[in-house]
Each structure stands twice: as structure tokens, then as C-alpha cells.
Amino acid sequence: MENNRVSELEVLNNEFAEFLKSVPLNVREDLEFYFKRINDRLERVNHANIKQDKITESYPKVVDFSYDEVAASLSDLFENISSFMPEEKRVTKPTSIKEDIVEEEVIPEFITPEPADRIIEPEIEEEIAEPIVEEEKQPNVIRHEVIGIKSLKVNEPVQETKTVETEKVSEMGESKPEIDMATNSLDLDTSHVDSAFPGLSQEEKEFGMSSLSTPTDFITETNFSLSDLEDTYLSENKEPIVLKEAPQKPLDSIEPKSFEEEVKENSEDMVKQQIPIGFSLSEIAIALCGDPNGWYDIYEANKESFNKIILEKNNGSFDNIENDHDLFSGVPAVFPTVFLKEVPETRKTLT
């Protein structure tokens, strides 16, 4: 077979040489160049095959070479080398491509170490626990639980502090006698004072007895000491003084007052206020009493000042002064609380 091949190669070479002679020069050079390259490649392949043959003759098991077996057999060697080398240059074990070869750690029964690399998985409980529902809190929301709600009275001021009222006890040890509001008298028993002070009036006697804290104020001709009065006043048997209410009149005896008298009484409760700008007297009367005719009551209450204004600005004429928005604007006035709402039919002009 080899001889046939060699002879075929020779034939091919001769034919190729004759072909080259007929080709132009530049083409010939290119073909010779490629021919040479191919021959060189073939020679190298032959040379490599020769070498391989020699290696297989001397090392017949090289064909069955597997990297994993070598790595496994040389793993101890790698360890020994690295133990002598510094940490920087220590070479790690060659990792095997196949994972079939795994050395199982032989752990004695009495020791159960937990390897660091092993991940401890939690035991799955048979009963599923209820999920903990947390309140969904937004980052900007803060909640406060309300314990109670109180309503504050409108009149009750918030800033003032509350004061605790205590019972006032007099120096004598008893509650002070309360004053009768109707008669403004203390209503004390002054019978024992009459003998000592016959000329005194009732008020003077009561006044004297009420101010017993200053006994030296009393000047008497007779040999009389206030300690006698004090003893009787401080006696334990003395009953406490009770406030007497004013005598109530029966309803039949109350005489009704005339309307004018009531107006006079209530007219004392005038309200001083500046007339707002742009408002007429009738509009103000509507606001105060609901009737525009009440303007005359306002005029009556401020007659003097209003007459001056009417003379100056309106030439003394009363025509339509109640509906004029500018006449009395900004004028300080007094407003009554009771309105008669009676406007006279005729209006005189001021002169």
C-alpha cells in the first residue's frame, strides 16, 4: 500500500512539474510557493506522527490518559507542596471537572460537628402559622390613640389657670356672719350691748360687734371690758348666723311700670359705637331691631351731634337723612337698646 502511494506521489509530482513549465512565470512562482508550503506541512505531520509512535512505544498507557485520575492521585502532592510554601503562593487544589469523585467526611458517632459551609435549613412545621398582620404604616404617618374627648365651653378661657376655692374661716374659729343682702345688716343680737351702750344706733352696735378684733378702738366711760362681749360671742351655745332672704313681694303687688319708665331705665344701657362707614341709619336700625323706623331712636339718642352734622352737611334739611350712607359715616354715636320705632310724620328743617 505504501509503495503504491509513493509511486502515485511521484507520478503526481512529475505531472505537476510539466504543468508548471506551461504556466506563465508569475503564476509559476505563486504555485511553487504554495507547493512548498504544503510539503512543509506534510513533513511536520510525518515528523509528529513519528514522535507519537515513539511515545506510545515507550509509554503505552498514555493513550488512556485522563486528567481526573492524575489530579486525584496527585492531590496529596499538591497539599504537601503548598504546606511548605507561603500563603501567597499556595496553589489551590485542582478542581475536577467531573463531580463524581467526592470524598465523604468520616465523622465519628460521638462527635456531631456542624460544618461551616453546610446551610441549616429550618424545619418545616406541619401546621402553618397564621401570618402576622402588621399595621401598614406609611413613612410620614404617626398615629395616636385617643383616650377621651372633652368639649370646652366657649366662655371658658384656655390660658387661665383654675383656682381652687377653699372655705374661709375667720380668726374666731367660726364662719363669718353673712350679710343680709336686702337690709345690708348683720342681724346680730345686740340686746346685751344696749345696757352697756344705750345711745348707740343699731348699725353702730352691729358695726362695733363685727370689728371685735380691735378692742382698743372702743373707748368707754364705764369700766367695761370687751372680753365680756367676746365671751358671749364665742360661746359654744351660740347658733350660727343664717342669711335672711329679702322679703319677696307677691306678684299682685308688683305694679307694672310704664313703657316710658322702662325706656328711661333701659336707656341707661346705651352702647357707644362709631357708625360704620357706608351705612345709613335705617340699615343700622334693621340690624339692631329689625325695623328701619328704628333710625329715629338712634337719632333721638344722638340729637345734638346729629343736628350739627345736618346743619353743616345737609343745610338743616331732614329729608331722607335715614337713607344717606355718607352723612353720619364714621361719627361716634350712642345706640339705644330699646327702640320705639315711631317716626314723626312732619320733619322740621333746622335753621
Add this chain to the structure above:
Amino acid sequence: MFFTNNDIIELKDKNYIVQKVALIENEAYYEVQEIEKDTNELLYDKLIVKAVNDNSTLFIEEVHDHELLENVHAKLK
């Protein structure tokens, strides 16, 4: 609406007084000011809160959203 003006809201450690109320999209917002528990003196801490009923418990929730605060301030009475 749970509160009105001049109502005092009692919490565990603070009291607030309602000063103004605003209604936005059927939700009531309250401007409250902290007051001392014992003396009812006004303090400086002012807040915008809204009332929340959660499991039959009443809470007040502080409002800090800027856009909402602007709307509330515009409508407070």
C-alpha cells in the same frame, strides 16, 4: 366628623385642642394645638391631623404630606 372646634382630644401623654376644621373629599382634617394636661395652657406645638377608626378604636393620624397640607391650610376655618 369626630371633633368640632374647641374640643379637647385626650391622649396618653398629651392633650390637643381643636382649633380649625377643613373638609376635603369627605375627609375631615383638624388643626390642633397642644395644651398642658393640668392647666390647659396653650403650647406651641400645632399639627394637622385626621381621625381614623380602626377596630372600634379611635386614633388621630398626623398629616405630613406637603400637597395635602397646602390644600388643608387653604380650606381651614
